[in-house]
Amino acid sequence: MKTYLLVTLLSGAFAVASAQAAEPSQTPQQQRMTTCNQQxxxxxxxxxxxKTYMSDCLKNASSKPGEKSLTPQQQRMRECSNQATQQSLKGADRSTFMSGCLKKKE
Structure with a gap:
């Protein structure tokens, strides 16, 4: 009888623990989806x-909806390209400048 009671109590405890584990908080992607859906x-x-709005909103998690977000490498390439254009570099000079610029660490 004691064993039956112990097994029943343990089963109940596991059921409660698994029910609580089944309700985790939302992941960042789920939070973003909720926000985009509300907007x-x-x-x-x-x-x-x-559909278009939701797609853009979910892709651009780090930026405002409707704005295209860039990776850090893309941002660095854009900065280096702008600097090369300001210096009116072309051909091999531009390639050399871009290579050196992209290798620099911020």
């Missing part, structure tokens, strides 16, 4: 416009 709803977007 799309507040703008009354429907159909293809909503």
């Amino acid at each position: 799309a709803t507040s703008q009354a977007l429907k159909g293809d416009a909503r």
Whole structure:
């Protein structure tokens, strides 16, 4: 009888623990999806416009919806390219400058 009672209590404890584990907090992607969905709803977007908005919003997690986010490498390439353009570099000189610029650490 004691064994039966012990097994029943342990089973109940495991059931409660597994129920609590099944309700984790939202991941950052889930939070972003919730935010994007709320924004799309507040703008009354429907159909293809909503799909496009949601896609852009979810891809650009680090930026405002509608803005294209760049990776750190892309940002560095853009900065180096702008510097090379300001210096009016072309051909081999531009290639050499870009190579050196991209290798620099900030």
